[in-house]
Amino acid sequence: MLRAIESEAYTANAESLGVIHHSGEVLIHPMSFSIARGELVGLIGASGSGKSVLANALMGTVPEGFSLCGRVVIPKDEVALAAQSGSVLDPLRSVLQLLRRRQKDDQHLGQCREVVDSFGHCMPHELSGGMAKRVLLAQAKVQGRAFLLADEPCCGLDSVASANLYSELRQMADKGAGVLVISHNLRELSEVADRLLVMDDGKLIESLTPDHLKQGLGSPQSRALWQALPENWERQNARVA
Numbered sequence: 477m478l479r480a481i482e483s484e485a486y487t488a489n490a491e492s493l494g495v496i497h498h499s500g501e502v503l504i505h506p507m508s509f510s511i512a513r514g515e516l517v518g519l520i521g522a523s524g525s526g527k528s529v530l531a532n533a534l535m536g537t538v539p540e541g542f543s544l545c546g547r548v549v550i551p552k553d554e555v556a557l558a559a560q561s562g563s564v565l566d567p568l569r570s571v572l573q574l575l576r577r578r579q580k581d582d583q584h585l586g587q588c589r590e591v592v593d594s595f596g597h598c599m600p601h602e603l604s605g606g607m608a609k610r611v612l613l614a615q616a617k618v619q620g621r622a623f624l625l626a627d628e629p630c631c632g633l634d635s636v637a638s639a640n641l642y643s644e645l646r647q648m649a650d651k652g653a654g655v656l657v658i659s660h661n662l663r664e665l666s667e668v669a670d671r672l673l674v675m676d677d678g679k680l681i682e683s684l685t686p687d688h689l690k691q692g693l694g695s696p697q698s699r700a701l702w703q704a705l706p707e708n709w710e711r712q713n714a715r716v717a
């Protein structure tokens with residue numbers, strides 16, 4: 477159940493949140509965690525570990541036939557989702573029209589001036605994958621909400637665009653938003669995140685800092701994700717040689 481609270485709150489809480497089928501199949505095992513305003517939290521895990529199902533559950537939606545258990549407690553109307561795929565953009569509206577429909581006010585639209593100036597006139601089908609990613613984030617950003625959920629915001633971007641986007645997410649957190657980022661890009665995520673939530677097979681394994689991850693102090697699942705980065709293989713191979 478999604479419950480919105482009226483008073484201004486400084487954390488979004490998932491309380492025993494799970495996604496379960498009546499047949500007993502479990503996509504998300506009940507889990508609890510919080511995200512504070514001003515904090516950038518990375519959600520990581522191998523493919524198929526349940527990150528996107530969890531992100532959708534946080535927004536109150538589950539795959540057909542499944543039920544949500546537990547609850548999400550967030551400040552009222554204070555969460556925006558930057559979806560994974562540009563296919564959710566309304567194909568009949570230009571980028572500027574899409575942003576105007578969502579904007580909280582002109583000041584928030586002004587924070588996305590670069591996107592507006594570069595391709596505000598474009599229709600969604602004219603956007604490259606990377607441009608669509610920037611529009612998806614801008615669409616979430618102009619809403620001026622306290623919490624942002626970004627599902628693979630950098631997937632398909634070149635390294636410069638990706639670094640810029642991570643820095644934009646960091647700035648949003650520094651200005652007081654609570655940001656949850658789902659990403660496979662562990663190297664860049666670990667440079668900007670305050671904390672990482674690690675999922676495996678639909679379970680929340682642990683919450684740890686990027687420094688602990690880099691020092692190999694996490695669970696075997698976390699260590700496996702870190703060691704799978706190419707630069708970490710090279711170090712291992714160098715040691716073996």
Ligand SMILES: Nc1ncnc2c1ncn2[C@@H]1O[C@H](COP(=O)(O)OP(=O)(O)OP(=O)(O)O)[C@@H](O)[C@H]1O
Pocket residue numbers: 503521522523524525526527528529530539540
């Ligand atoms: N609509 C659905 N119906 C049934 N099972 C689903 C549905 N969507 C996802 N799943 C299953 O839920 C599990 C988690 O999928 P999910 O897409 O959340 O993984 P993920 O961690 O986001 O993976 P990736 O990193 O590859 O995007 C997978 O086993 C997937 O097959």
